[in-house]
Amino acid sequence: MTKTSHLFEHILTHYRGIFATLFLLPVSVLYSAYNSARNLIVFYGRSAPLKHEQRVKKVIQQIEDWKKGGALEKLCTARSGWKTMSEMVPKYKLSHRKIDVGMYDILEISEQRGTVKVEPLATMGQISRNLITKGWTLAVVPELDDLTVGGLIMGFGVESSSHKFGLFQSICASFDLVTADGQCVRCSPTENADLYYLIPWSHGTLGFLVAAELKIIPAKRFIRVHYQPVYSLDEMVEAFEEASRKTGENDFVEGLVYSRDTAVIMRGTFANDIESDGTFNAIGRWHKPWFYKHVETYLKNRQAGVEYIPLRHYYHRHTRSYFWTMEEIIPFGNHPVFRSLLGWALPPRIELLKYTETETTRKLREKFHVVQDMLMPIRYLKQSIKYFDDHFNLYPLWLSPMAIFDNDKHLGFVHPHRIKDGTVDEMYVDIGAYGTPLKANFDNASALPLLEKFVIDHHGYQALYAKTTLSREDFRTMFDHTGYDRLREQLPFCVQAFDEVYDKVSSKGRVSPVEMRKLVNNRESDVQ
Numbered sequence: 001m002t003k004t005s006h007l008f009e010h011i012l013t014h015y016r017g018i019f020a021t022l023f024l025l026p027v028s029v030l031y032s033a034y035n036s037a038r039n040l041i042v043f044y045g046r047s048a049p050l051k052h053e054q055r056v057k058k059v060i061q062q063i064e065d066w067k068k069g070g071a072l073e074k075l076c077t078a079r080s081g082w083k084t085m086s087e088m089v090p091k092y093k094l095s096h097r098k099i100d101v102g103m104y105d106i107l108e109i110s111e112q113r114g115t116v117k118v119e120p121l122a123t124m125g126q127i128s129r130n131l132i133t134k135g136w137t138l139a140v141v142p143e144l145d146d147l148t149v150g151g152l153i154m155g156f157g158v159e160s161s162s163h164k165f166g167l168f169q170s171i172c173a174s175f176d177l178v179t180a181d182g183q184c185v186r187c188s189p190t191e192n193a194d195l196y197y198l199i200p201w202s203h204g205t206l207g208f209l210v211a212a213e214l215k216i217i218p219a220k221r222f223i224r225v226h227y228q229p230v231y232s233l234d235e236m237v238e239a240f241e242e243a244s245r246k247t248g249e250n251d252f253v254e255g256l257v258y259s260r261d262t263a264v265i266m267r268g269t270f271a272n273d274i275e276s277d278g279t280f281n282a283i284g285r286w287h288k289p290w291f292y293k294h295v296e297t298y299l300k301n302r303q304a305g306v307e308y309i310p311l312r313h314y315y316h317r318h319t320r321s322y323f324w325t326m327e328e329i330i331p332f333g334n335h336p337v338f339r340s341l342l343g344w345a346l347p348p349r350i351e352l353l354k355y356t357e358t359e360t361t362r363k364l365r366e367k368f369h370v371v372q373d374m375l376m377p378i379r380y381l382k383q384s385i386k387y388f389d390d391h392f393n394l395y396p397l398w399l400s401p402m403a404i405f406d407n408d409k410h411l412g413f414v415h416p417h418r419i420k421d422g423t424v425d426e427m428y429v430d431i432g433a434y435g436t437p438l439k440a441n442f443d444n445a446s447a448l449p450l451l452e453k454f455v456i457d458h459h460g461y462q463a464l465y466a467k468t469t470l471s472r473e474d475f476r477t478m479f480d481h482t483g484y485d486r487l488r489e490q491l492p493f494c495v496q497a498f499d500e501v502y503d504k505v506s507s508k509g510r511v512s513p514v515e516m517r518k519l520v521n522n523r524e525s526d527v528q
């Protein structure tokens with residue numbers, strides 16, 4: 001290592017907050033401005049729907065070329081692995097043949113069918129901005145602006161309306177998938193239904209998604225949020241479960257847990273007017289406190305309250321602070337002076353954060369840092385919070401209720417667990433743990449496998465954007481592969497073309513950003 005790179009590593013490791021402020025934020029702002037301008041030009045300046053057919057043909061052509069060449073390599077999307085929301089980078093992108101599925105557009109809004117048709121790289125920020133101006137919104141809007149439709153369908157996506165509408169995948173009326181034999185197949189609950197139910201969680205191992213039709217609902221101007229502080233674990237679990245099951249009454253439900261016994265449970269409903277029972281709060285403005293800090297004030301003041309939050313501000317309420325992880329990147333980011341001067345520039349882009357990881361920060365992250373979402377049957381919420389408290393002591397925890405629907409005879413990767421008496425409870429909860437646990441002698445290397453065992457034992461699921469240490473066998477216990485294995489055998493060229501999901505999401509398929517940089521550098525020096 002040269003003196004300059006030593007110095008650079010030292011700055012990145014020890015002055016990360018200052019580096020993020022002075023370098024990552026300006027670069028992120030420029031990059032986001034470029035993306036927005038591009039979207040405007042593409043969507044308003046050209047005919048996106050007409051171009052869509054051509055783009056699908058291009059994907060098919062690339063598959064045909066692969067077949068003509070003997071179908072030798074495995075396939076993956078050409079999107080840079082640095083751009084994914086995961087903390088890790090896909091290693092398989094270095095060896096697999098890349099298929100360009102660069103499709104970013106909103107194609108058609110059909111008020112009659114109650115759907116919007118979009119391409120896979122359309123993002124949540126782009127779609128919510130576009131729909132809300134027309135009086136509509138997606139039934140489920142996963143929180144961060146940069147989450148892509150393709151990633152949310154092929155991986156997973158959840159938000160505080162998921163108790164009503166299910167995971168992001170459940171609001172999809174249909175998918176257009178280009179399979180490994182170069183066919184564009186439309187799938188819905190009534191057409192190619194087996195494929196339709198297996199695309200979610202399949203991580204692009206059944207084909208390339210080229211479009212999806214998503215359910216939309218009428219939007220209103222505000223979300224009326226009722227904040228309820230609670231001061232015991234029993235009260236927390238009871239209030240959260242009750243709110244989650246009242247799907248007719250509550251459009252949105254969320255919990256932020258601040259300790260084993262304290263939390264704020266939030267219930268949201270659409271509203272067009274600000275009533276006298278609450279106050280207006282545009283929480284998304286750059287100078288406002290980070291959302292989880294604001295929510296905590298209800299706990300400290302020991303008082304419930306009601307606020308009317310503009311719709312987009314509500315949907316993207318955790319974006320500026322990436323939930324609470326920004327505190328570790330820019331520790332002074334929630335200071336009023338910082339917010340007033342630079343709050344508008346937050347958050348720095350994920351790909352830049354990954355690219356500037358150093359060997360030292362990698363080691364610290366892998367040992368002490370946790371980013372996990374565990375999807376648990378809601379009847380195990382109490383045990384789960386106790387488990388996180390005993391083994392992690394990491395707060396806040398994010399609680400987002402979610403329905404996993406019983407699809408009857410169609411076997412997807414996830415389905416609600418059948419209770420001993422034969423009944424099915426579709427209500428689950430996403431428990432999100434992000435940050436550095438305070439548990440004495442914490443080491444993720446031992447804590448994560450134990451947590452994964454706890455999740456399997458309680459019939460839960462792990463979100464696969466995060467690190468998994470499951471063995472292939474345990475992975476198959478957690479995620480039902482029955483229909484998937486059968487379908488991969490049936491679909492022509494599928495096994496030749498695509499890895500299994502496990503090979504993409506486990507350590508076989510993904511590495512840390514630092515290791516990826518080394519692999520790329522080694523490859524480049526081999527070529528020279």
Ligand SMILES: Cc1cc2nc3c(=O)[nH]c(=O)nc-3n(C[C@H](O)[C@H](O)[C@H](O)COP(=O)(O)OP(=O)(O)OC[C@H]3O[C@@H](n4cnc5c(N)ncnc54)[C@H](O)[C@@H]3O)c2cc1C
Pocket residue numbers: 077083084085086087101120142143144146147148149150151152154155156157158159203204205207208209210322465504
């Ligand atoms: C800081 C942070 C915050 C997050 N917040 C939320 C949140 O609020 N709500 C939430 O639900 N989730 C959240 N997530 C997780 C997120 O849902 C997942 O990462 C999800 O997979 C979407 O990420 P992505 O758009 O980067 O997809 P990617 O990681 O790019 O894609 C996921 C998988 O789908 C495959 N894929 C993508 N597009 C296609 C295609 N067109 N054809 C075939 N295969 C394809 C990819 O190959 C990959 O295997 C968060 C993650 C992080 C790190």
